[in-house]
Amino acid sequence: MTSMERNQLAYVRALCETTGARFVQEDGAMVSYSNDPNGAASIYNCRFDPLTFQTQVNNVLRRCQEERQCANWSIGPSATPPGLAKFLRNNRRMMGPMYLPEMQMHLKDFEGPVPKNASLLKDWDTVKEEGFPGLFWVPRAGRAKYLETAKAIGKRPDIRLAIVHIDGVLTTSATMFMADGIAGIYDVVTKAEHRRKGGARAVLQLLLTTARDEGCHTAALISHKRSVSVYHHVGFRETGMFTSMYYSRTRMEEDAIQSGLR
Numbered sequence: 001m002t003s004m005e006r007n008q009l010a011y012v013r014a015l016c017e018t019t020g021a022r023f024v025q026e027d028g029a030m031v032s033y034s035n036d037p038n039g040a041a042s043i044y045n046c047r048f049d050p051l052t053f054q055t056q057v058n059n060v061l062r063r064c065q066e067e068r069q070c071a072n073w074s075i076g077p078s079a080t081p082p083g084l085a086k087f088l089r090n091n092r093r094m095m096g097p098m099y100l101p102e103m104q105m106h107l108k109d110f111e112g113p114v115p116k117n118a119s120l121l122k123d124w125d126t127v128k129e130e131g132f133p134g135l136f137w138v139p140r141a142g143r144a145k146y147l148e149t150a151k152a153i154g155k156r157p158d159i160r161l162a163i164v165h166i167d168g169v170l171t172t173s174a175t176m177f178m179a180d181g182i183a184g185i186y187d188v189v190t191k192a193e194h195r196r197k198g199g200a201r202a203v204l205q206l207l208l209t210t211a212r213d214e215g216c217h218t219a220a221l222i223s224h225k226r227s228v229s230v231y232h233h234v235g236f237r238e239t240g241m242f243t244s245m246y247y248s249r250t251r252m253e254e255d256a257i258q259s260g261l262r
Contacts (some may be wrong), residue, residue: 001045003242004220005076005100007184009045011177018153026063028056035069036145041069046079053081054091061092071247076101077240083245091256096245101228103221103236107183107212110235113201115198118206121161121173124154133163133189134173150175153251162206164199170197176207176215183211185221 001009012032016023022033028048041064042193048056064071073094075085088094119129128148129135138146154161158179164172175186185207192197203216208219222242223231 010179027059041071050081070249073245075243095243098244100242102240112205117201117204124151183216
């Protein structure tokens with residue numbers, strides 16, 4: 001597995017441990033099941049046998065149907081078989097794919113200064129739903145639940161949350177999870193009206209300095225294509241490609257009825 005794949009698995013395990021959700025080995029993949037009845041299963045570390053992967057995929061989806069949860073698939077650079085995304089789209093009616101570059105940096109090479117307007121959040125209980133950048137990508141109906149989860153995981157010793165203020169306004173936030181010498185960076189979010197003002201670069205410089213000082217040797221993240229230039233600017237380089245796909249609730253319900261699970 002790549003550095004990001006390893007960190008992603010460890011991060012999801014940590015989230016499940018903290019929130020009480022389940023993270024289990026299914027037939028060829030690791031799957032987390034949400035505590036929220038309206039949540040989604042998340043599928044990682046796909047290692048399907050090239051000769052039997054269609055059956056393995058069907059077994060995983062059947063479990064999602066039994067759990068009554070739709071599914072987010074994260075197909076990393078090391079996933080097998082190579083044609084998995086095409087099969088999911090053409091044969092199991094998955095939505096997507098979205099291609100997301102994996103990017104890494106050797107932290108011994110990082111020497112960027114920490115901007116004065118960037119800081120680590122010390123007290124998660126002070127985070128309010130209104131105005132917090134990390135909630136802006138979450139649908140409004142789910143923000144209170146997401147914030148509750150964020151506060152719980154934010155108190156872990158292996159999690160750091162960085163924030164940036166510009167002209168006195170909280171504009172940017174990002175989360176870092178550290179495990180086995182790898183610092184995985186997640187959810188870099190800047191409020192739309194404050195983009196292109198250096199917020200993302202500032203939050204990254206703080207997290208990278210923190211990770212290096214705490215003994216991590218590698219930083220890794222998954223980027224949207226439109227954000228690659230920001231990460232290049234601070235020293236990240238592309239090392240692979242993640243594929244994100246989605247098994248919608250409507251299609252899950254339809255397939256469950258056809259397969260006799262409803």
